[in-house]
Amino acid sequence: MNFVIKSAFIKNSFYIILAAAFAAVMLSPMASQNPDGLDWTIEKHASAGLESSSTAANEKNSAEETGESNYFIFSDYKTPFIKNESVSTIFSGLAGIMLILAFFKFYSAAARKNAAPSRPEAGDNLCR
Amino acid sequence: MHIPDGLLSNNINIASAAVSGGLFYYFNNRLAKTIDDAGLNIAGALTAxxxxAQMINFPVGFGASGHFLGASLLMIALGAPLGFISMSVILVIQSLFFADGGITALGSNIFNMGVMGGLAPYFIFINLNGxxxxxxxxxxxxxxxxxxAxxxxxxxxxxxxxxxxFxxxxxxxTILSTIVFIHCFIACAEAAIVFVLLNFLTAVRPGLFEKYYKSYEDKTAETAAVNQ
Structure with missing residues (x-):
């Protein structure tokens, strides 16, 4: 009985945490547009530093920066085919959540496959 | 603090990719021996x-903003192996799909946020807690x-x-004084968020953190009962 209650609780907490994740995505369009700590630091200092470094590296850098939006689906947390900025951000966030959940689904399936033959106490679970 | 492509020298990227990749391999192997589905379910939800939460930038003054890191929370909630893998998964997905952090800098980003931002404070946490x-x-x-946090x-x-x-x-x-200065403020927000989230998660799923305080509290309650 205790086991049943416990597993029900675990299932619930999964959905509660997931609901918190969805809530966070819904709030994400309100995020500050200021540069984050790293970008802020780079903006402050890098211009001087990068000019002094080799120009070849700079060219490569700028080429990668301009090409960025073409290579990545949700570049800058925007969905390319949605014009509305808030919806675009929310949709990309939902896609990210799905990607992560999909990874863990596959990961646990793969782990179960690997673990099953080499687990001598597997039958014990039924008796508990 | 997701470093984009082209900023770091190749040597640094390769070295930190080696460290991060090695740790990922090690923790993945360790996890394979002690896998449990309920734990992985919660790990998925927490990672998501x-x-x-990392998408929500909050202003911290000086024209800068910061966002939640969550590495310490993942480690404390899930333990080092699963926590590290969760953090790595977030960073990999961010760099592959969201252009947040470069692909060549992925190893460095995992080193910064997974190892220095996750494993190191978790090591201190677990030792002080013990x-x-x-x-x-x-x-x-x-x-x-x-x-x-x-x-x-x-x-x-x-x-x-x-x-x-380097x-x-x-x-x-120059760069250290600036980046550490601004992140001291971001870190205060991180600490507050983790504090609130821990109390929320303890209410939602007590089992997640019981190992850090339950046995001790039970023991003190027992001795108190004996003394009475």
Whole structure:
């Protein structure tokens, strides 16, 4: 009985945490547009530093920066085919959540496959 | 603090990719021996939450903003192996699909946010939690966790600044003083968020953190009962 209650609780907490994740995505369009700590630091200092470094590296850098939006689906947390900025951000966030959940689904399936033959106490679970 | 492509020198990227990749391999192997589905379920939900929370930048003054890191929270909630893998998954997905952090800098980003921002503070957390009885109460545990969350952002920005400095983006001292300065403020927000989240998660799923305080609290309750 205790086991049943416990597993029900675990299932619930999964959905509660997931609901918190969805809530966070819904709030994400309100995020500050200021540069984050790293970008802020780079903006402050890098211009001087990068000019002094080799120009070849700079060219490569700028080429990668301009090409960025073409290579990545949700570049800058925007969905390319949605014009509305808030919806675009929310949709990309939902896609990210799905990607992560999909990874863990596959990961646990793969782990179960690997673990099953080499687990001598597997039958014990039924008796508990 | 997701470092984009082209900022760090190749040597630094390769070295930190080797460290991060090695740790990922090690923790993945360790996890394979002690896998449990319920744990992986919660790990998935928590990882999704940390990913979503990282999207919300909050202003910290000086024209800068910061966002939740969550590495310390993942480690404390899931343990080092699963926590590290969760953090790595977030960073990989961010760099592959969201252009947040470069692909060549992925190893460095995992090193900064997973190792320095996750494993290092978790190591301190677990040792202090084991050694100091004041941290074994529920309140003491969440205060210690919040302190480690502060430390996690501090250490991550420190190693990020060192990498940028040694890659020649700017002088090591200049970049360190700026990046660590601004992240000290972001770290305060991180600590507050972790403190609130820990109390929320303890209410939602008590089993997640019981190992850090329950046995001690039970023992003190027993001795109190015996003394009465």
């Amino acid at each position: 939450f940390v990913f979503a 050694a100091v009885s004041a941290f074994k109460t529920r309140a003491g545990f969440s205060i210690l966790a919040a302190a480690c 502060w430390l996690s952002v501090f250490l991550a920005s420190l190693s990020c600044g060192l990498q940028l400095g 890659s020649g983006v700017a002088g090591v001292k």
